[in-house]
Amino acid sequence: MKAPQISMRLDGFQLFSNIGIFGVSLLAAMLLVAGLVELVGGNAWAALSAIVSGVVGSRQAIVETVLDATPTALCGLAFLIPFKAGFFNIGAQGHLQLGALAAVFVTTTLSLPAPLMIPLALIVSALAGVLLMAPALLLKAKRGANEVTTTVMLNFVAIEFVLVMVTGPMQQPDSFFAESNLIPSDYRLPVMVVHVGVFLAVAIIVAAGWILKRTVFGFRLDALGGNPSAAEALGMRTGATLTKAVLVAGAIGGIAGGMQALGVVFQVAEHWAKPWGFLGILAALMGRNPVGVIFAALLLSGLEIGGRNMQAMTGMPASLVFLLQSVPVLLLLAMRSTHLFKMISFPGANR
Amino acid sequence: MIFDPEFLLSALRVATPLMIVAIGVLVAERSGVLFLGVEGVMLCGALFGILGAVYSGDPWIGVACGLAAGVVAGLVTAALVVWIPTDQVVMGLAMNIAAIGATSFVFRMASGDLQQMSPSIDWSVPSWASDVPGFAFLLGIPPLAWVAFIIYIVVWYVLFHSAPGLLLRSVGQSVKAANSAGLNVPWVRTVALAIAGGLAGVGGAALTVGWVRSFSDDITAGRGFIALAAVYFGRWYPRWTLLGCLLFGVGEALALRSQAFGGNPHLYLMIPYVLTICVLAFSQSGRAPREVGKPYEKH
Amino acid sequence: MENFLRTIGKRLWRIAAGLIVTGAFAATPAAAQDKVKAAVIFGVSNPASVNGWDRGHYQGVRKLIDDYGWDVNIAENVPFPLIASTAENYAKAGYQVVIFTSSGQYKAWDQVAPNYPETTFAMMSTTSTLPATKNVVAYEPDFFAYGVINGLIAAQATQSNKIAGVAGLPVKAVEDMFSGIVEGSKAANPNAEFLHAISGDWTNIPRAREVTALQIQQGADVVLGNAGVGTRGILDASQSGKAKFIGYATDWAEDAPDIVLTSVILGIDGWYDALAKDVVSGKVEPTIHRFGAQSFSVMPLNGKLLGEEQITKIEDSVRRYQAGELTVPVVQHKLK
Numbered sequence: 001m002k003a004p005q006i007s008m009r010l011d012g013f014q015l016f017s018n019i020g021i022f023g024v025s026l027l028a029a030m031l032l033v034a035g036l037v038e039l040v041g042g043n044a045w046a047a048l049s050a051i052v053s054g055v056v057g058s059r060q061a062i063v064e065t066v067l068d069a070t071p072t073a074l075c076g077l078a079f080l081i082p083f084k085a086g087f088f089n090i091g092a093q094g095h096l097q098l099g100a101l102a103a104v105f106v107t108t109t110l111s112l113p114a115p116l117m118i119p120l121a122l123i124v125s126a127l128a129g130v131l132l133m134a135p136a137l138l139l140k141a142k143r144g145a146n147e148v149t150t151t152v153m154l155n156f157v158a159i160e161f162v163l164v165m166v167t168g169p170m171q172q173p174d175s176f177f178a179e180s181n182l183i184p185s186d187y188r189l190p191v192m193v194v195h196v197g198v199f200l201a202v203a204i205i206v207a208a209g210w211i212l213k214r215t216v217f218g219f220r221l222d223a224l225g226g227n228p229s230a231a232e233a234l235g236m237r238t239g240a241t242l243t244k245a246v247l248v249a250g251a252i253g254g255i256a257g258g259m260q261a262l263g264v265v266f267q268v269a270e271h272w273a274k275p276w277g278f279l280g281i282l283a284a285l286m287g288r289n290p291v292g293v294i295f296a297a298l299l300l301s302g303l304e305i306g307g308r309n310m311q312a313m314t315g316m317p318a319s320l321v322f323l324l325q326s327v328p329v330l331l332l333l334a335m336r337s338t339h340l341f342k343m344i345s346f347p348g349a350n351r
Numbered sequence: 352m353i354f355d356p357e358f359l360l361s362a363l364r365v366a367t368p369l370m371i372v373a374i375g376v377l378v379a380e381r382s383g384v385l386f387l388g389v390e391g392v393m394l395c396g397a398l399f400g401i402l403g404a405v406y407s408g409d410p411w412i413g414v415a416c417g418l419a420a421g422v423v424a425g426l427v428t429a430a431l432v433v434w435i436p437t438d439q440v441v442m443g444l445a446m447n448i449a450a451i452g453a454t455s456f457v458f459r460m461a462s463g464d465l466q467q468m469s470p471s472i473d474w475s476v477p478s479w480a481s482d483v484p485g486f487a488f489l490l491g492i493p494p495l496a497w498v499a500f501i502i503y504i505v506v507w508y509v510l511f512h513s514a515p516g517l518l519l520r521s522v523g524q525s526v527k528a529a530n531s532a533g534l535n536v537p538w539v540r541t542v543a544l545a546i547a548g549g550l551a552g553v554g555g556a557a558l559t560v561g562w563v564r565s566f567s568d569d570i571t572a573g574r575g576f577i578a579l580a581a582v583y584f585g586r587w588y589p590r591w592t593l594l595g596c597l598l599f600g601v602g603e604a605l606a607l608r609s610q611a612f613g614g615n616p617h618l619y620l621m622i623p624y625v626l627t628i629c630v631l632a633f634s635q636s637g638r639a640p641r642e643v644g645k646p647y648e649k650h
Numbered sequence: 651m652e653n654f655l656r657t658i659g660k661r662l663w664r665i666a667a668g669l670i671v672t673g674a675f676a677a678t679p680a681a682a683q684d685k686v687k688a689a690v691i692f693g694v695s696n697p698a699s700v701n702g703w704d705r706g707h708y709q710g711v712r713k714l715i716d717d718y719g720w721d722v723n724i725a726e727n728v729p730f731p732l733i734a735s736t737a738e739n740y741a742k743a744g745y746q747v748v749i750f751t752s753s754g755q756y757k758a759w760d761q762v763a764p765n766y767p768e769t770t771f772a773m774m775s776t777t778s779t780l781p782a783t784k785n786v787v788a789y790e791p792d793f794f795a796y797g798v799i800n801g802l803i804a805a806q807a808t809q810s811n812k813i814a815g816v817a818g819l820p821v822k823a824v825e826d827m828f829s830g831i832v833e834g835s836k837a838a839n840p841n842a843e844f845l846h847a848i849s850g851d852w853t854n855i856p857r858a859r860e861v862t863a864l865q866i867q868q869g870a871d872v873v874l875g876n877a878g879v880g881t882r883g884i885l886d887a888s889q890s891g892k893a894k895f896i897g898y899a900t901d902w903a904e905d906a907p908d909i910v911l912t913s914v915i916l917g918i919d920g921w922y923d924a925l926a927k928d929v930v931s932g933k934v935e936p937t938i939h940r941f942g943a944q945s946f947s948v949m950p951l952n953g954k955l956l957g958e959e960q961i962t963k964i965e966d967s968v969r970r971y972q973a974g975e976l977t978v979p980v981v982q983h984k985l986k
Contacts, residue, residue: 036456060742064735090576135628145631146583152576153624160624163617163850167820176753176776176822265731269754270819271693271852272730278444285441305732311725312736313743317459318695318727319568322452329445330431337437357867361860455695462699466904468886563855564889565882568695568727570855607847607861616820616848620857 018336022299025331033307033324037316047310051324054309055302059193065298065305066194067264068274070201071096073297074256075280077205077290078129078249084212085224085245091136091151093277094158095253097268098132099125100261101162102254104180104268105170107187114186121187122200122258129254130247132158137246141239155277162268170268179269188262195263202294204252209290221245253277282329300325356488358604363496366600368393368558370499372578373585373592374506375421375550380582381510382543383523384432387443390575391450392424392548393555398454400556401469401566402461410472413560414495414553421552422545424450429544433537447575455568469564495553495561502550507589519543554578584631595627602626685721686929688714688747689740691755694853695727700879703918706899707751707774710922718926720747734758741766747929749774753823759786770934774921776823780936787928788938789921793823795943797830798837798978799914799968803948804872804896805835805842806964807911807956814845814870814893816862816884818852818877820985827876829983837978838967845870846985852878859883866891872911874898885909894955901949911952917945943972 030051034044055065075092082089103121112120132154139145163178165171170180189195212218220241223231231238256276265272279300280293287293307321372393379386399420404413424446431442458465474490510516522529522539529536558574559566577599585592602623609619690711697704714720723745725736733755740748741762746769750759753775763771764783771781773788780786804813815831817824828846835842845865849858858880862873866887875884876898885906888895895906897913921941928934948968951961970976 058742060735060738064732068731139628139632143632143634145634149580149583149631150628152580153628156573156624157621157628160617160621160850163620163819164615167617168615174778174822175756176778177756178819178821179754179757182757260731267757269730271754274729274731278447282441282444285438308725308728308732308736309739311727312689312739313723315723317456319452319455319459321727322448322455324452326445326447326449326452330442330449333437333441333445334431334435337435357864361863365856365860459696459699462696465699466701468882468889468906471890473890558856562886563859563883564886565855567700567853567855567879567882569853572854603857604860607857608864610847610861616850620850 021335022328022332025328025335028331029303029324029327032327033310033320036320036323037314040317042314042316047314047316050310050313051306054306054313057309061305061309063194065301066198068305069294069297069301070198071256071260071276072279072283072300073205073294074201074252074259075277076283076287076293076297077208077280078253078256079281080284080287080290080293081208081212081221081252082242082246082249083225083284084221085242086228087140087242087246088148089133089151089246089249089253090148090281091133091154091250091277092253092256092280093273093275094151094155095129095132095250096257096260096277097155097158097162097273098128099254099257100265100268100273101165101170101180101257102128103258103261104183105165107183107262108170108181117187118189118262121262122255125254125258125261126251127254129250129252129257131250133247133250133253137243141243162272163270166269172267177269179272180267183262183266188266189259191263195259197259197263201256201259204255205290205294212290217241217244256280286329286333300329303328356484356491358608360488360491361607362597362600362604364493364562364600365603366596367493367496367499367561368554369574369578369581369596369599370554370593371495371502371557372551372554372575373581373596374499374502374589375547375554376579376582377585377587377589377592378506378510378519378543378550379547380587381523382519382540383526384428384540384544384547385439385443386428386544386547386551386579387440388424388428388446388450389443389547389551389579390571390573391443391447392421392428392551393558393575393578394447394450394454394569394571395424396421396552396555397559397570398458398555398566399552400560401465401564402457403556404469404472404560405465405467408470410470410560413469414472414556417552417556417560418549419552421555422549424552425544425546425548426541428548429541433540433544451569454566458566458568465566469560471564472561493557493561495557498553499557503589503593510589551575551578580627584627595630598630599623599627685719686747687721687745688749689723689725689737689745690749690751691728691733691736691758692724692726692751693728693730693733693754694879697724697726697751701897701902701905702876702878702881702899703916704751704878706916706918707922709900710774710919711749713919713922714926717923718930720926730754734761737762737771738766741769745769747772747925749925751775753777753821770929772925774918774925777938780938784936785934786936787925787934789924790938790940791916791918791921791945792940792942793826794830794833794980796914796916796946797827797832798834798971799830799943799946799948800827800874800896801831801834801836801844802838802967802971803912803914803951803964804831804874805839806960806967807894807896808839808842808870808872810869810871811839811841812843812845812869813872813874814847814862814865814868815874816847816849816858816865816877818849818858818880820848824876825982825985828985829981830978831874832983833978833981834971837976848985849877849880849883851880853880855880855883857883859887862887863891866893872896897949903949903952907952909955911955913949915947915949917941917947920945946972 037044037047078092103125106121106124136150166178172181189197283293283296286296303325307324376386396417400413400417403416404410581595584595606619606622610616697708748771750773760781763781763786771786776790847861858877862884872894873888874896875881894911895909899916902910902913
């Protein structure tokens with residue numbers, strides 16, 4: 001499948017209009033939620049202020065948003081990199097699950113000094129992601145099996161495997177819940193306002209952005225996605241490029257899970273994960289480049305965290321949280337793509 | 352105990368919603384639209400199916416409501432994805448989340464009325480027939496499975512042996528060629544999405560009205576994506592897509608039965624997914640309709 | 651056009667700034683009132699509609715609101731990674747009581763309670779340990795005894811001598827309950843066989859449905875469903891297979907009146923009652939309060955499904971067990 005060419009020109013006016021559209025989408029979504037809140041007998045103003053305070057009302061709120069955006073952004077990157085080469089990686093959720101499981105396994109069974117253990121745990125979680133990605137890649141390469149099918153199936157396999165572990169060998173003894181042991185506090189990621197994994201994630205994303213834009217590998221990836229046959233004809237080793245991109249994506253998904261385990265939840269359990277993998281895909285396509293993914297992830301997380309605060313503090317139905325998260329995205333993208341906007345941003349063109 | 356008529360019926364019950372949704376996805380994909388929002392449309396059909404069935408007392412009216420909800424959702428998808436147009440993947444995923452929110456909200460409003468089960472759509476086996484083994488089996492097949500089989504034959508015929516089907520497929524294969532042939536690509540895709548949405552809605556109703564007779568938040572739980580995967584598995588051909596859905600049904604039925612052998616039930620619950628991947632490992636690749644995923648830009 | 655957009659942009663920034671300022675003010679805790687301010691954390695959406703465990707807790711919450719006049723907020727659909735921060739936000743906002751409704755929230759309880767000694771953190775679910783702090787309390791049922799009552803009823807109501815139990819995941823509470831069922835049914839009817847199965851998920855309705863259908867195919871004519879949201883699927887399979895259903899935790903008679911034989915009430919609102927009394931009287935101690943056989947009750951059995959004689963026999967055996975006259979050995983059975 002050919003990947004659509006993505007590019008994002010950042011001229012001043014376009015940026016400003018983007019922000020304007022962003023504001024309008026946000027406002028429209030908040031109005032919708034306010035309307036529904038009034039419909040069920042709540043107080044719209046209380047709800048709206050709870051949304052805002054949930055995101056920026058305190059330092060903790062901002063920390064929560066950033067912590068939630070981190071796996072989203074990493075999974076977004078895990079989708080974006082192979083996507084440039086025309087490979088649809090829907091498997092980030094599964095890599096995340098296995099990555100977390102691997103990190104928990106390593107930190108609860110082995111005994112090493114912390115400066116060795118934490119990097120080891122992250123490496124192991126990256127490997128777990130690669131391991132889960134490998135069958136999808138192999139099947140695509142050898143059998144032309146569509147990666148959408150394989151990665152979707154592997155996601156479910158990963159989730160069930162984690163459940164096997166937490167109801168079996170890795171279950172916390174005497175626990176009343178299907179959960180693993182907690183990672184010992186020595187092995188948890190140190191916290192500087194947020195856990196250091198956040199900084200590592202930002203570093204990975206920025207590095208990826210640089211690699212994609214300024215190295216030969218990035219160029220090869222674009223060529224592969226744009227016109228595979230031309231790339232082959234030019235003598236590029238398309239197989240190797242695709243393999244690297246896909247496996248790196250698997251590793252990144254795994255690291256996302258490892259970071260969640262080492263920095264936020266400190267265990268794996270039944271239903272422990274949120275759908276960061278799928279939100280990541282959303283963020284990837286909204287952001288279109290690694291740095292944009294960060295902003296998109298922050299937006300998605302902010303909406304959810306704010307919405308959940310509203311739900312908890314005002315007792316409104318949880319369904320509003322889903323609407324608050326998705327409606328701005330729909331509006332934002334609809335408006336961004338409208339011909340009207342295109343006419344504005346490229347004055348003089350296409351009239 | 353493992354392979355008996357009841358097992359096949361169980362497999363069919365699992366497969367029926369998937370089959371109907373998958374054929375809808377196939378129609379959309381053949382016209383060049385990546386129907387990632389299928390999960391959300393299926394969920395809408397599931398909710399409105401139950402609402403229709405409970406409020407009218409007739410499960411088939413529920414199915415019709417599911418169909419209507421699906422068509423509306425399909426048209427909304429078309430508006431966003433074909434007419435504006437926006438990126439199909441993002442829109443699909445965002446619509447899934449929006450659907451969870453919207454259906455959950457509406458369900459909450461109606462949950463008092465939905466405490467009782469929806470009326471059953473299955474045919475009851477008359478007492479004289481229960482001793483005739485074949486007959487009981489035939490009556491045990493979910494009615495919507497028959498509907499699914501009929502839809503498959505119809506879609507196969509129309510898509511591959513009729514003029515409208517050729518037009519639809521050509522839009523999926525080459526927008527430029529279709530354009531120069533005078534086809535109005537957005538309209539063709541809108542019709543395709545209306546059909547696909549309607550089928551996904553019926554599939555959702557098949558899940559709630561036709562199978563479990565209840566609704567709960569996110570009851571589809573990824574089944575829409577399984578149906579999507581089945582279409583890719585089936586290389587965009589109806590017969591292989593059908594096979595993929597049936598295969599998954601067999602896998603899940605098998606998984607639930609294998610618990611009797613002891614051991615961790617979750618190990619067995621991996622079976623349907625592993626089975627699908629294994630079958631993929633032994634089959635050949637297919638080619639996607641070339642225009643799938645690309646927004647249609649007239650300019 | 652450019653000017654227009656610039657003006658909109660400016661106005662939007664002003665509105666946004668206004669909202670942020672308001673939000674910052676709204677984040678300050680409310681003034682203390684006479685009403686006790688409490689919060690309850692649920693993992694499911696709309697707990698009132700999920701018959702069984704969650705509705706039982708919802709009924710408990712209503713007791714706090716209606717009988718004790720508390721001001722209670724319900725957090726629902728809280729995902730696992732956000733449970734701790736939700737509890738923390740409540741504590742920071744000045745809530746006096748924060749209630750957890752599931753053993754899966756234990757880690758959050760353990761993590762948050764020590765940091766907010768002014769707030770009482772209550773766990774209304776099975777636990778064997780308490781967080782190392784004074785402002786905690788737990789209320790839990792004796793699931794084995796609960797299972798025994800279920801077993802007594804099921805084993806005497808079955809005509810095929812096969813009873814079925816379906817649960818979501820094989821956690822300890824489920825193992826205790828199923829062990830109780832095995833022992834209880836043995837005591838009432840040694841010929842009865844207990845078939846058990848796991849649906850794999852607390853929310854998956856189709857899987858629970860098919861697992862139950864399988865058990866009914868194997869001959870079970872009485873079904874005990876403990877699969878959370880998925881129990882709706884168990885109801886459907888029971889209706890299709892014409893098996894009798896015994897409801898879990900709350901009254902299930904409304905859901906499928908033609909097949910619900912009875913429901914064994916877990917008495918969750920009683921735990922909330924006890925909590926309210928303890929909080930109001932200031933006697934909250936770090937203890938695990940266990941509710942045993944006497945706290946459970948059985949809804950009147952469906953006269954259309956069983957003869958009067960049988961019903962009397964069943965009710966009598968339950969009464970005897972609750973009074974301690976009928977002893978059932980406590981034996982743990984492994985499910986896996």
